[in-house]
Amino acid sequence: MAADSNVTQNPDQAAPAPVSPTGRTEREHLFGGDPRAQAGEHLTTSQGLRLSDTDHSLKAGPRGPSLLEDHHLREKITHFDHERIPERVVHARGAAAHGTFVAYGNAASATKAKFLAEKGHKTDVFVRFSTVLGSRGSADTVRDTRGFATKFYTDEGTFDLVGNNIPVFFIQDGIKFPDIIHAGKPHPDREIPQAQSAHDTFWDFVSLHTEATHHVFWNMSDRGIPRSYRTMEGFGVHTFRLENADGETCLAKFHWKPIAGVHSLVWEEAQIAAGVDPDFHRRDMADAIEAGAYFEYELGLQLLPDSPDETFQGIDLLDPTKFVPEELAPVQRVGKLTLDRNPTNYFAETEQVAFHLGNLVPGIQVTNDPLLQARLFSYLDTQLTRLGGPNFPQLPINRPHTEVNDNLRDGMHQTAVHRGQAPYLPNSIDGGGPFTTDGYVEVPREVAGPKVRENPASFDDHFSQAALFYHSLSPVEQVHVTEAFTFELGKCYEQAIKERELQVLAKIDATLCQTVAAGLGLPAPKDEPVTHGPVSPALSQIPPGPGPITGRIIGVVAGPGADLSGIEKLREPLEAAGAVVRIIAPQGGMLGSGKSQQVVERTFLTARSIEFDAIVVASGVAETPDAGDIKARILLLEAFRHNKVIAAWGDGVKVLAGAGIAGGPGVLLADNPDKDFATSFVQAVGLHRVWERADAVMASEV
Numbered sequence: 001m002a003a004d005s006n007v008t009q010n011p012d013q014a015a016p017a018p019v020s021p022t023g024r025t026e027r028e029h030l031f032g033g034d035p036r037a038q039a040g041e042h043l044t045t046s047q048g049l050r051l052s053d054t055d056h057s058l059k060a061g062p063r064g065p066s067l068l069e070d071h072h073l074r075e076k077i078t079h080f081d082h083e084r085i086p087e088r089v090v091h092a093r094g095a096a097a098h099g100t101f102v103a104y105g106n107a108a109s110a111t112k113a114k115f116l117a118e119k120g121h122k123t124d125v126f127v128r129f130s131t132v133l134g135s136r137g138s139a140d141t142v143r144d145t146r147g148f149a150t151k152f153y154t155d156e157g158t159f160d161l162v163g164n165n166i167p168v169f170f171i172q173d174g175i176k177f178p179d180i181i182h183a184g185k186p187h188p189d190r191e192i193p194q195a196q197s198a199h200d201t202f203w204d205f206v207s208l209h210t211e212a213t214h215h216v217f218w219n220m221s222d223r224g225i226p227r228s229y230r231t232m233e234g235f236g237v238h239t240f241r242l243e244n245a246d247g248e249t250c251l252a253k254f255h256w257k258p259i260a261g262v263h264s265l266v267w268e269e270a271q272i273a274a275g276v277d278p279d280f281h282r283r284d285m286a287d288a289i290e291a292g293a294y295f296e297y298e299l300g301l302q303l304l305p306d307s308p309d310e311t312f313q314g315i316d317l318l319d320p321t322k323f324v325p326e327e328l329a330p331v332q333r334v335g336k337l338t339l340d341r342n343p344t345n346y347f348a349e350t351e352q353v354a355f356h357l358g359n360l361v362p363g364i365q366v367t368n369d370p371l372l373q374a375r376l377f378s379y380l381d382t383q384l385t386r387l388g389g390p391n392f393p394q395l396p397i398n399r400p401h402t403e404v405n406d407n408l409r410d411g412m413h414q415t416a417v418h419r420g421q422a423p424y425l426p427n428s429i430d431g432g433g434p435f436t437t438d439g440y441v442e443v444p445r446e447v448a449g450p451k452v453r454e455n456p457a458s459f460d461d462h463f464s465q466a467a468l469f470y471h472s473l474s475p476v477e478q479v480h481v482t483e484a485f486t487f488e489l490g491k492c493y494e495q496a497i498k499e500r501e502l503q504v505l506a507k508i509d510a511t512l513c514q515t516v517a518a519g520l521g522l523p524a525p526k527d528e529p530v531t532h533g534p535v536s537p538a539l540s541q542i543p544p545g546p547g548p549i550t551g552r553i554i555g556v557v558a559g560p561g562a563d564l565s566g567i568e569k570l571r572e573p574l575e576a577a578g579a580v581v582r583i584i585a586p587q588g589g590m591l592g593s594g595k596s597q598q599v600v601e602r603t604f605l606t607a608r609s610i611e612f613d614a615i616v617v618a619s620g621v622a623e624t625p626d627a628g629d630i631k632a633r634i635l636l637l638e639a640f641r642h643n644k645v646i647a648a649w650g651d652g653v654k655v656l657a658g659a660g661i662a663g664g665p666g667v668l669l670a671d672n673p674d675k676d677f678a679t680s681f682v683q684a685v686g687l688h689r690v691w692e693r694a695d696a697v698m699a700s701e702v
């Protein structure tokens with residue numbers, strides 16, 4: 001044994017803490033000198049005592065038992081034991097980003113909320129995206145609703161818009177929330193499946209509780225598997241009441257419109273991603289923001305008259321299972337959100353952020369939607385357990401960016417050192433204040449009625465808008481819905497549940513019901529499908545023409561001998577359009593030298609098609625011994641099967657042919673990667689997928 005038995009580290013690896021010549025440590029440079037960032041050089045206890053050893057507990061001799069007096073050991077382990085807080089009961093899996101919201105100034109006629117009404121008004125925001133059912137460590141790409149929660153740190157107090165990527169909800173009254181969530185969460189005996197709705201309890205509940213049908217249809221559509229948080233719409237779901245500076249009110253629905261368009265994964269990709277890269281959406285957002293490719297959305301408002309019955313063209317605005325088609329009430333864009341900064345610390349920010357629908361500002365009010373009313377209770381209540389007491393608004397991420405004088409005192413985890421002696425009103429001791437001023441005033445509304453546990457009769461319509469949604473989709477999107485129902489119900493064990501859900505489908509569309517029934521090997525029940533209003537083309541995600549390709553990932557298959565100057569020529573227009581180019585080669589490292597040198601970011605071993613929105617094979621690859629590598633062929637074939645744009649120039653065409661891809665829609669072949677080639681490629685990627693290929697893929701012709 002070595003003379004100094006305490007030295008267990010390899011001495012070559014034990015580097016001293018770097019100290020800069022100015023006396024400031026490198027760590028201070030790194031962390032910007034904020035004392036709370038723990039930027040100092042010396043390791044200490046929580047009390048500031050400098051430590052000389054944190055690798056060995058205090059023992060009675062090198063082979064002896066540990067001593068109870070080792071305060072450092074006990075402090076370190078005790079703190080570690082308590083590092084986790086309860087995960088959110090829903091929306092546990094999330095990722096977030098900071099940004100700013102800038103108002104266009106055209107919302108003043110509807111609301112006096114300054115952050116919306118004043119042109120150019122800039123507001124700090126924090127947005128947390130999430131799945132609903134999965135645990136904190138579950139995969140991002142599961143079929144589920146996505147949360148889209150925005151905290152606006154306005155000058156008038158914090159406003160939280162706690163929405164989803166689906167404009168309707170499973171239930172009409174918050175009292176049913178524990179029921180739908182218990183049904184959707186894993187089975188209580190085995191705690192499986194994780195983050196899935198494809199199981200008996202979910203379909204048991206939604207087939208019995210048919211007001212869930214509309215939301216279920218959105219989940220089974222491509223909306224349930226977004227390509228990126230960047231390509232996802234957001235909805236406030238409920239109807240809110242807005243009030244302008246003249247005291248006039250209107251009803252409104254909030255929308256987030258992604259600048260990059262609304263796009264989704266295909267189911268097979270989502271499944272592969274859940275295994276290959278469970279952090280798919282989280283990574284996509286963090287990488288893009290770090291690279292300066294910010295996420296952008298416009299805030300939209302559907303403004304509706306504040307009619308006494310709170311309905312619009314027959315749609316009950318208090319029913320959260322209904323939406324207002326954009327063709328009936330256009331979405332007016334009132335400001336732009338840019339997410340441009342990643343959190344510094346996941347726990348402090350993304351995990352500890354606490355949203356609450358009661359966080360309102362003057363000009364925005366709630367309505368009597370019974371789901372909204374229950375949420376007004378739940379969010380504050382849940383934080384008490386999750387964040388350990390009533391002082392969570394003092395956590396840095398939850399602090400308003402405006403003055404707070406709340407007279408709330410003491411409690412667990414109090415971090416403020418309040419001054420004064422009179423945290424009560426009225427008082428004469430602390431100068432009589434803080435004073436109530438021109439603050440938030442609820443719009444006076446008549447409230448009368450018998451005390452009942454009932455819904456309005458209009459809430460009884462559970463199917464017409466589900467049918468409207470389904471029939472507004474393009475044929476290929478309808479096929480995806482059909483396949484999703486067949487998959488999810490196919491995962492159920494109980495025959496009675498499948499049969500009951502087929503009865504629901506029969507009310508929406510006979511062909512849908514028959515196809516799903518055939519897939520399940522069950523007879524299709526007969527029923528008269530419900531009637532619905534005119535279809536809403538805005539509900540289809542298929543773009544009418546090429547859209548932006550910002551943030552899209554283009555894989556370029558290269559290798560030793562590849563046409564590197566061609567790659568460089570193609571890279572320029574792609575990056576100018578906002579896309580990210582990633583070189584894929586048989587081995588890692590660099591290709592070539594000089595101006596056209598390319599860094600290999602993925603190898604045939606590490607690349608998987610799900611990562612790329614389109615793939616190009618460079619000329620010069622066909623001659624390399626690895627051109628026929630099975631992984632490379634799978635990469636190309638998968639991208640082809642998922643209806644992505646595939647391209648090749650020069651002898652790259654041979655590589656495609658070797659993978660069985662000869663041509664057809666969305667396969668761009670050229671001699672050179674010239675300007676025309678680049679333009680056609682950008683346009684094709686702008687259409688997101690090559691849906692014309694879908695039938696051939698489904699018929700397994702490739």
Ligand code: HDD
Pocket residue numbers: 088089090091094128129130146147148149162163164168169173174175177236237238320353354355371374375378379380382383
């Ligand atoms: Fe909720 C979290 C969105 C209905 C109770 N909800 C939560 C989050 C989002 C939503 C995005 C995550 C916030 C974050 O990132 O921290 N919830 C919705 C939408 C709903 C909805 C759009 C319907 C329109 N929720 C709903 C009901 C209840 C709750 C009806 C209870 C009566 N929701 C909660 C909660 C959560 C939550 C238990 C869990 C953690 C948290 O609040 O902070 O209070």
